[in-house]
Amino acid sequence: MNLLTQPKKYKSLMKDQGSRAIMEKTITFFEKMGKERLLDDFNKKVWYREFVDFIGREQIFAKLLTPKKYAGGDPDCRWDTARNNEYSELLAFYGLGYWYCFQVTILGLGPIWMSPNEKAKQKAADLLKKGAIFAFGLSERAHGADIYSTETALAPKGDGTWLANGEKYYIGNGNEAEMVSTLGKIKDGTDDYCFFVTNYHHKAYELKKNVISHQEYVANFALHDYAVTGEDILSRGPHAWDSALNTVNIGKFNIAPASIGVAEHCFYESITHASNRMLYGLRVTDMPHVRKNFMDAWLRLVAMKMYQRRATDYFRGAGANDRRYLLFNPTSKMKVTLQSEEVVNLLWEIVAAKGFEKDTYFAMAASDIRGPSKLEGTVHVNVQLIRKFMKNYFFSPVEYAPVEPDFSSKDDEFLFNQGPTKGLGTVKFHDYKPIFEANKHLPNVATFVKQIKIFVDMLEKAGPDKAQDMDPSFSLPLGEMFSIVVYGQLLLEQAKFDNLDRDILNQIFDFMVRDFAHFALLIYGNHGARDDQRAFCREIMLIKAVPDPEQYNKIWEQYVSVLNGEYAMNEK
Numbered sequence: 001m002n003l004l005t006q007p008k009k010y011k012s013l014m015k016d017q018g019s020r021a022i023m024e025k026t027i028t029f030f031e032k033m034g035k036e037r038l039l040d041d042f043n044k045k046v047w048y049r050e051f052v053d054f055i056g057r058e059q060i061f062a063k064l065l066t067p068k069k070y071a072g073g074d075p076d077c078r079w080d081t082a083r084n085n086e087y088s089e090l091l092a093f094y095g096l097g098y099w100y101c102f103q104v105t106i107l108g109l110g111p112i113w114m115s116p117n118e119k120a121k122q123k124a125a126d127l128l129k130k131g132a133i134f135a136f137g138l139s140e141r142a143h144g145a146d147i148y149s150t151e152t153a154l155a156p157k158g159d160g161t162w163l164a165n166g167e168k169y170y171i172g173n174g175n176e177a178e179m180v181s182t183l184g185k186i187k188d189g190t191d192d193y194c195f196f197v198t199n200y201h202h203k204a205y206e207l208k209k210n211v212i213s214h215q216e217y218v219a220n221f222a223l224h225d226y227a228v229t230g231e232d233i234l235s236r237g238p239h240a241w242d243s244a245l246n247t248v249n250i251g252k253f254n255i256a257p258a259s260i261g262v263a264e265h266c267f268y269e270s271i272t273h274a275s276n277r278m279l280y281g282l283r284v285t286d287m288p289h290v291r292k293n294f295m296d297a298w299l300r301l302v303a304m305k306m307y308q309r310r311a312t313d314y315f316r317g318a319g320a321n322d323r324r325y326l327l328f329n330p331t332s333k334m335k336v337t338l339q340s341e342e343v344v345n346l347l348w349e350i351v352a353a354k355g356f357e358k359d360t361y362f363a364m365a366a367s368d369i370r371g372p373s374k375l376e377g378t379v380h381v382n383v384q385l386i387r388k389f390m391k392n393y394f395f396s397p398v399e400y401a402p403v404e405p406d407f408s409s410k411d412d413e414f415l416f417n418q419g420p421t422k423g424l425g426t427v428k429f430h431d432y433k434p435i436f437e438a439n440k441h442l443p444n445v446a447t448f449v450k451q452i453k454i455f456v457d458m459l460e461k462a463g464p465d466k467a468q469d470m471d472p473s474f475s476l477p478l479g480e481m482f483s484i485v486v487y488g489q490l491l492l493e494q495a496k497f498d499n500l501d502r503d504i505l506n507q508i509f510d511f512m513v514r515d516f517a518h519f520a521l522l523i524y525g526n527h528g529a530r531d532d533q534r535a536f537c538r539e540i541m542l543i544k545a546v547p548d549p550e551q552y553n554k555i556w557e558q559y560v561s562v563l564n565g566e567y568a569m570n571e572k
Contacts, residue, residue, distance in 0.1 A: 056131015174219025
């Protein structure tokens, strides 16, 4: 049984044929392109014209990103987080650049679908049918995504229209986006935030350069007295502010599955290479340290996929009275992307110099894999966001109706009606303890539960003071430890639905125990840590995962080693 994505034996999670056709057509497109051409385009930094033409011809973005209300009756159109996550993983499996085109189109559409401007929504739907891509014009060079400091300005002309001036930076698809959702401030005495639509064809839209050296186009563009009418205004005031942050809420959830896709392709390439290589009279995969790296990489990949799948259900089930997704989302963004980097690191230790060869997917992935953790909020931004939920998560659980796996064909309408972005401290969570207790028969889950109890005791009896809260060298590892608990909770929930082999689950928690101890060590060694905090961390660090060599070998033989030769992309 293969728990990783395998394009040539693809099994979509979607039930409807329209969605499956999207996945199958995309696989056919890339396999027909071939690995040689894929990598040559990457190495020569060729803009993916054929891909943009393909998604337009097949109306793939139109089907994935148009809510039913604006779909003109097309039964395949909906905004479905589960489907978009699956497609993100598949695109990035073939190259992060292709996924990026999808990702920034999602971001560009966010303020449009959140807007009360019905004409703009219908225009977006029509353009999607014609194959358009979109962009999100928020960041500026001097201050990145610090929207407090936005300098782009709309000056009123006195006739109900405005002239926009300013520069935007880091704007993916800014070279060809038919609608760029652009953030500025209205200079009429209010200084209101405003989202308005710009277009790269306009004579007042200066496309200055691609700010990165890549096949993607991440634009720096400038507006010079760009005429803006009422029809171009998407939102104003608090609504525009909320649209900016709520759009990022939607967009950053697609980053984790992209990281998974990249790491999966690397895994196939690496294990096939290592399994067919002899060194010092030994098959490389018979070397204990190599086998351990493959096992760790595979188990981390399985855990990543399980967490992301379960977090998706909370996204799809979100509402005004259930905003748990606001924790599970940054945990996805931070945790899964870092885990993907760890997977590639583990594999690179095995393939070594092979990982630099220009005709390998690995070389492309190695240059890109550190990107996702730095998009839509860096790791430290997302960890600090995660920490806002820690008190309610551990100390104030409430009852919720069970959230079942959701593969329905509904629109995830709440995502475009998330409301004000304040009030994170009021978000409540269901009790994490029962799912852990239900799995304590697994030795490493029981061990992890011991670590959690000590951690919660530390928060109660030796929690961080104000200075430590403000010191990232202390607060970040604390937030990482919290995130591992959240991660473990959701992957246990998903394991129940999947009826996952208990042996795999136990081995997953082997690395979870080790990771938890690692961050406890960082706090222990912090110069600002107090003696009472160090005492708790020492207890956590001394708790060891429970080894089971027989179980370990079984997983290697039944699940991991058999992936030798399981997948290779068509060469031509």
